[in-house]
Amino acid sequence: MKIAVIGAGAIGGLCAAYLKLAGGDVTVAVKASVLDILERDGLSVSGVRGEKTVKVPVTEKIDFIPDLCLVAVKTQDIEKAASANPEALLAKTVVTTQNGLRAEELLLEYCRPESIVSGIVMFGATSLQPGRIVHNFEGSLVLGGYDGCPGGGVAAAEELFSAVFPVQSAGNIKGMKLLKVFINAGNCIPAILGTTMQDAFSDLRVCRISAAVWKEGLRAVLKAGLKPESLPGFPAERVFGLAAMPLEQAAGVFHGIMSGLSGEPLYGSILQSIKKGRPSEIDYFNGEFVRIAAAAGEKAGLNELLVRMVHDVERGGRFFRKEELLRSADRFLD
Numbered sequence: 001m002k003i004a005v006i007g008a009g010a011i012g013g014l015c016a017a018y019l020k021l022a023g024g025d026v027t028v029a030v031k032a033s034v035l036d037i038l039e040r041d042g043l044s045v046s047g048v049r050g051e052k053t054v055k056v057p058v059t060e061k062i063d064f065i066p067d068l069c070l071v072a073v074k075t076q077d078i079e080k081a082a083s084a085n086p087e088a089l090l091a092k093t094v095v096t097t098q099n100g101l102r103a104e105e106l107l108l109e110y111c112r113p114e115s116i117v118s119g120i121v122m123f124g125a126t127s128l129q130p131g132r133i134v135h136n137f138e139g140s141l142v143l144g145g146y147d148g149c150p151g152g153g154v155a156a157a158e159e160l161f162s163a164v165f166p167v168q169s170a171g172n173i174k175g176m177k178l179l180k181v182f183i184n185a186g187n188c189i190p191a192i193l194g195t196t197m198q199d200a201f202s203d204l205r206v207c208r209i210s211a212a213v214w215k216e217g218l219r220a221v222l223k224a225g226l227k228p229e230s231l232p233g234f235p236a237e238r239v240f241g242l243a244a245m246p247l248e249q250a251a252g253v254f255h256g257i258m259s260g261l262s263g264e265p266l267y268g269s270i271l272q273s274i275k276k277g278r279p280s281e282i283d284y285f286n287g288e289f290v291r292i293a294a295a296a297g298e299k300a301g302l303n304e305l306l307v308r309m310v311h312d313v314e315r316g317g318r319f320f321r322k323e324e325l326l327r328s329a330d331r332f333l334d
Contacts, residue, residue, distance in 0.1 A: 001025065001160065004066035004088040006081050008038060008058070010125035011097050012072030013133045017043040017054040018164035027057045027066075029085050034130040035060060047125075047135030062088035068153070068160060070095045074273075075103050075284045082110040093153025095119050095143070095161075099184055100284025101177055104146040117157045118146035118173045120180055122232055123165060126272070140166040140232045144173030168232055175229030175236075178221060182228060182239050184285045185217060186210040187268035188306045191280065194319030197266040201258035203322065204251055209329045211242060211250035212302055213286065216332070218243040220293035220300050247333060274314055282310040302332035 005016045005028045012028065020026045030038055035058055042055040062069075062085045069091040073081045075098045082089055089111040096103045097119045104116050122139035143157050158167050170176050189210060190200040200206055218239060221228065230236045242250045273280040286303040293300035305328060313319055 001068060001156075002064065002066040003027070003160070004029065004062045004064075004069045004085075004091065005072055006062070006069065006085055006088060007072035007077075008034070008043070008131070009072065009074075010127040010133055011121055012070065013043050013127065013131070014045060014123075014125045014135055015070055015072065015097075015161075015164070016056050017045045017052070017133070019160070020054050020056045021052070022163040024160070024163075027059060027062060027064075029060065029062050029081070029088065030058050032060050037130045041131050044132050045135060046133075048138055049135055061085055064088075066091045068093040068095065068156060070097065071103070071107065072097050074098060074281055075100050075106070076279050076281065078103060078106045079109075082107060086110060091115060093117055093156045095153075095157050096146075097121050098284070099177075099180060099281055100288055101174065101181070102284065104149060108149075113149045114152045116146055116149040117143055117153050118149070118170075118177065119143050119157075120170070120173070120176055120231065138166075140168050142168045142170050142173070142176060142231065144170030144176075147174045170229075172229045175227055176231050178226060179228035179231050179234065179236050179239065181285060181288050182214055182217060183231075183234060184269075184281075185213050185289070185303075187270045188282055188286055188310050189325070190268050191270035191274055191282075192306065192309045192313060192320050192325055193322060194271065194313075197258065197268060201255065204255050205326055206322070207255040207258065208247060208251040208333055209302070209306075209325070211245075211247055211254045212329075212333050213289075213306070214239055215243045215247070215250070216293075216300050216302050217286075217289040220289050220296065220298055223298050224292045224296040226292065270310060274310075280310060280314060282307050286310075302329060305329060305332065 003026045038058045069088045120142040124136035126134045228236045270280040289300045289303040
């Protein structure tokens, strides 16, 4: 099976390395700026499975039709990557890995609906620099046919990826992707403050904001007739239960969850993108709640505020002080 991977960041690079180690015929499309580095040094992976360096063929453009294409760029980069690799997207099976709900819609312009397999990544990886990836923690890869897309390639994707990750088949993949929006929704707060997850959520007042984000987000998705579905290790009932609590109680529960984070400093993906000078995924995290609420004739004022603050950080290069965040968010906390 010929495999094309578009993107060699944390997820693309990790998958490419593991698939190559498992004997896969893998080619990776990368940016011109990192091509020479990856050709010379290969992909260096460390973390939970030890350290290994893998030489994988890299190119600026996939110039053949693979059997399977893994699209591993962020949602905001899909159109650019897809237009640069049109042949890759003619594959029998095209697997997405993006957060948010819109990756598949964007890809429909470039590939057949029946080829699309929607993926949800439940393992953790960090790209330290081009070609250097840390596999932070183990987890599964959830695969299913996306809304409006039959997903005929699900079986082929499951067979391939089960060689390197635990794979779970999904019935309602869109509902699962929606739940992951909730999981990622607190990611914006450390990015606004320019600090670690542990530091940001050590303050119960900040946890009130995160709890309110979930409450507001759930109101929006239920009004729109949508429903989050459970993910491996994260039942949807956790969101419903927390959203039903009084805000102070919910904040306390959220504080307890965040207090159990790893002692190693954790930086959310939004902050990592900002520190690298790249656009973040905020429009596909909290921005999804804003979009869903607007489509249902509602407002998601707190999430809209947080999206705006992240964009202010991206444009201005200045993080907000905690008191600024608390003061701005206060009018949405009831």
